[in-house]
Amino acid sequence: MKNSTLLLCIFLPSCFLIFINLSFAVDGDSLQDTCPASPPEQQTVFINGLPCKNPATVTASDFKSTKLNQPGNIDNFDRSFTAIVSASEFPGLNTLGLAIARTDLDVDGLVMPHSHPRASEILYVSKGVLIAGFIDTQNQLFQRTLREGDVFVFPRGLLHYCLNSGFETATAFSVLNSQNPGLVRIADAMFGSEVIKMLKLRLISISKLEVDRAAENVTLFGFYPVDDDSNLEIGREKKKKRETV
Structure with a gap:
C-alpha cells in the first residue's frame, strides 16, 4: 500500500509537469541532433510537420x-x-x-x-x-x-x-x-475570400430588396417609380385622368 501511494505521488506530479511543458511548447522538441526535411516528392505520409531525410543523405x-x-x-x-x-x-x-x-x-x-x-x-x-x-x-x-x-x-x-x-x-x-x-x-x-464575396452578394441582394419595397410603398401615395417602361406608362395614365377631372 505504501509503495502504491509513493508511486502515485511520483506519477501525478510528473504527468502535471509534462502537461505544463507541452502546453507552453510552440513546436515539438526534436528527438535527434538533426532532422532536415525530406524533399516533398519523397514524402509518402502526412504528419504534423515534415518527415526527416535519411540520416545517411544529410549534408x-x-x-x-x-x-x-x-x-x-x-x-x-x-x-x-x-x-x-x-x-x-x-x-x-x-x-x-x-x-x-x-x-x-x-x-x-x-x-x-x-x-x-x-x-x-x-x-x-x-x-x-x-x-x-x-x-x-x-x-x-x-x-x-x-x-x-x-x-x-x-x-x-x-x-x-x-x-x-x-x-x-x-x-x-x-x-x-x-x-x-x-x-x-x-x-x-x-x-479576398469566398466567404466575403458571398457576404457582399448577400448584402447587395438585401439592398435591392429594400429598394423594391420602398418603390412599392411610394405607390401608396399616388406616385409611381419610373425605372421601367410599364411604370412610366402607368404614371402617364394617372396624369391624364387628373387633367380631365
Missing part, C-alpha cells in the same frame, strides 16, 4: 539557405515585399522550431496588418527607419520608431505591421519561433 548544404540574400520586388501597391523561409524551403530548420524572413520596403512602403497564429516574431532592422507596432486583444496599440540595429518583438498571434518612415529603402530580417508560423493577412481575409 552541410541542408543547413544553408540563400533565399534571403536578394531584395524582394517592391513594385506593388504596398511598396513592400516579405519573404518567409520555413522548413519547407529550408530543410535544416525542420524540428528546430524556427523560421526566418526578410522584408524590403520602399519609401512610404507598408507591410499591411497581419498575424502569425503559430509564432512570435523578432524583427531586426538592417537598413533604414521603420515604424513598427502591434495591437493586443484589448485594442491597445504598441508602436515604436526603429532605426538600424534596433529590434522589436511581435507577440504570437497578435496583429502587427511596419512601415518605412525614412527617406531610403529599408530592410529588416525576422526570426519566428515556429518552423511553420502561418500568415493571416487582414486585407486578404476580409476582401
Whole structure:
C-alpha cells in the first residue's frame, strides 16, 4: 500500500509537469541532433510537420539557405515585399522550431496588418527607419520608431505591421519561433475570400430588396417609380385622368 501511494505521488506530479511543458511548447522538441526535411516528392505520409531525410543523405548544404540574400520586388501597391523561409524551403530548420524572413520596403512602403497564429516574431532592422507596432486583444496599440540595429518583438498571434518612415529603402530580417508560423493577412481575409464575396452578394441582394419595397410603398401615395417602361406608362395614365377631372 505504501509503495502504491509513493508511486502515485511520483506519477501525478510528473504527468502535471509534462502537461505544463507541452502546453507552453510552440513546436515539438526534436528527438535527434538533426532532422532536415525530406524533399516533398519523397514524402509518402502526412504528419504534423515534415518527415526527416535519411540520416545517411544529410549534408552541410541542408543547413544553408540563400533565399534571403536578394531584395524582394517592391513594385506593388504596398511598396513592400516579405519573404518567409520555413522548413519547407529550408530543410535544416525542420524540428528546430524556427523560421526566418526578410522584408524590403520602399519609401512610404507598408507591410499591411497581419498575424502569425503559430509564432512570435523578432524583427531586426538592417537598413533604414521603420515604424513598427502591434495591437493586443484589448485594442491597445504598441508602436515604436526603429532605426538600424534596433529590434522589436511581435507577440504570437497578435496583429502587427511596419512601415518605412525614412527617406531610403529599408530592410529588416525576422526570426519566428515556429518552423511553420502561418500568415493571416487582414486585407486578404476580409476582401479576398469566398466567404466575403458571398457576404457582399448577400448584402447587395438585401439592398435591392429594400429598394423594391420602398418603390412599392411610394405607390401608396399616388406616385409611381419610373425605372421601367410599364411604370412610366402607368404614371402617364394617372396624369391624364387628373387633367380631365
